[in-house]
Amino acid sequence: MLKPKILVAGSLNMDMIFETKVMPQQGQTVMGSLFRKAAGGKGANQAVQMARLGAAVVMLGKLGRDNMGKELLDIISSEGVDTGRIVFDEMVSTGCAAILLEKNDQGSAENRIIVTPGANMTLCSNDIAGVKKDIADFKMVVLQNEIPAAVNEEIAMAAKAEGVPVMLNPAPSSHISEKLLKTLQYIAPNEHELYDLTGVRVREGDRLDEESLRKAVVFLHKKGAENVIVTLGSAGAAILYKNEYLYSPAVKGVKVVDPTGAGDSFIGAFCFSVCMGIEPGKAMEFANRTAAMTVTRHGAIPAMPFYNEM
Ligand code: RIB
Numbered sequence: 078m079l080k081p082k083i084l085v086a087g088s089l090n091m092d093m094i095f096e097t098k099v100m101p102q103q104g105q106t107v108m109g110s111l112f113r114k115a116a117g118g119k120g121a122n123q124a125v126q127m128a129r130l131g132a133a134v135v136m137l138g139k140l141g142r143d144n145m146g147k148e149l150l151d152i153i154s155s156e157g158v159d160t161g162r163i164v165f166d167e168m169v170s171t172g173c174a175a176i177l178l179e180k181n182d183q184g185s186a187e188n189r190i191i192v193t194p195g196a197n198m199t200l201c202s203n204d205i206a207g208v209k210k211d212i213a214d215f216k217m218v219v220l221q222n223e224i225p226a227a228v229n230e231e232i233a234m235a236a237k238a239e240g241v242p243v244m245l246n247p248a249p250s251s252h253i254s255e256k257l258l259k260t261l262q263y264i265a266p267n268e269h270e271l272y273d274l275t276g277v278r279v280r281e282g283d284r285l286d287e288e289s290l291r292k293a294v295v296f297l298h299k300k301g302a303e304n305v306i307v308t309l310g311s312a313g314a315a316i317l318y319k320n321e322y323l324y325s326p327a328v329k330g331v332k333v334v335d336p337t338g339a340g341d342s343f344i345g346a347f348c349f350s351v352c353m354g355i356e357p358g359k360a361m362e363f364a365n366r367t368a369a370m371t372v373t374r375h376g377a378i379p380a381m382p383f384y385n386e387m
Pocket of ligand 1: 088090091092116117118119122173174190192223337338339340341377
């Protein structure tokens with residue numbers, strides 16, 4: 078099998094995970110039940126997911142010159158991700174995320190995440206000059222919103238100029254310029270990011286409003302992105318591809334032990350599949366299955382499924 082070569086330009090974070098049965102209110106201290114540390118960051122998560130499925134992944138990103146940076150670099154390279162394009166900031170520390178994992182009595186979990194981006198946000202034009210020269214070597218470029226928007230724009234423009242498809246996972250939500258939107262072959266927000274980008278709510282509690290969903294994806298397509306994918310958690314995913322709308326429900330009966338990284342698993346699996354020549358509707362179904370497996374395990378990177386598990 079020829080491995081598709083994919084570039085991920087994005088974040089690397091050390092995730093500090095606090096498990097608790099009770100979320101603290103303002104001014105309140107609560108006792109948690111467990112602490113875990115795991116490699117994460119949306120960029121690194123997506124890179125590892127694609128590498129575990131069989132892609133040749135090059136990661137571009139920035140770490141601090143500290144223990145967390147060293148640990149993350151070791152973990153990512155032990156996953157077979159090419160870390161030759163990762164650079165270091167001598168002054169600013171490695172990105173870090175506080176993840177509050179709220180467990181209910183049945184053992185299912187929901188999370189809340191605070192990211193302090195650190196060195197991820199000092200990635201600059203100088204750091205990407207080398208990779209821009211080689212951009213034509215890649216089958217796809219994958220971006221998120223945890224590095225500076227100007228860097229995303231510069232990489233996306235370089236990729237577009239060479240005819241390399243660009244995927245943007247606009248997470249966490251932030252402003253996306255028209256210039257960037259017009260370079261995108263794929264944009265893949267979740268329902269909250271979709272709301273921030275379009276003002277359209279597509280879910281009320283458990284009820285998915287498919288008519289609003291269709292309107293929102295068409296709106297985003299008209300703003301410039303060629304194809305639009307929306308991840309909807311327990312409600313599955315939808316895609317507007319070449320003006321055709323397709324919906325895929327989530328895998329049923331999954332016990333959510335830790336939802337962290339499920340969206341990244343989806344993006345990684347979708348991009349890998351499309352690069353392998355699988356048509357986007359089927360790629361979305363496969364990505365739903367990898368995301369469903371991810372939520373049954375702890376942590377982001379440790380939870381990403383391998384190809385032979387699927
Ligand atoms: O998408 C999950 C990721 O978001 C975590 O790994 C955390 O680091 C934040 O980037």
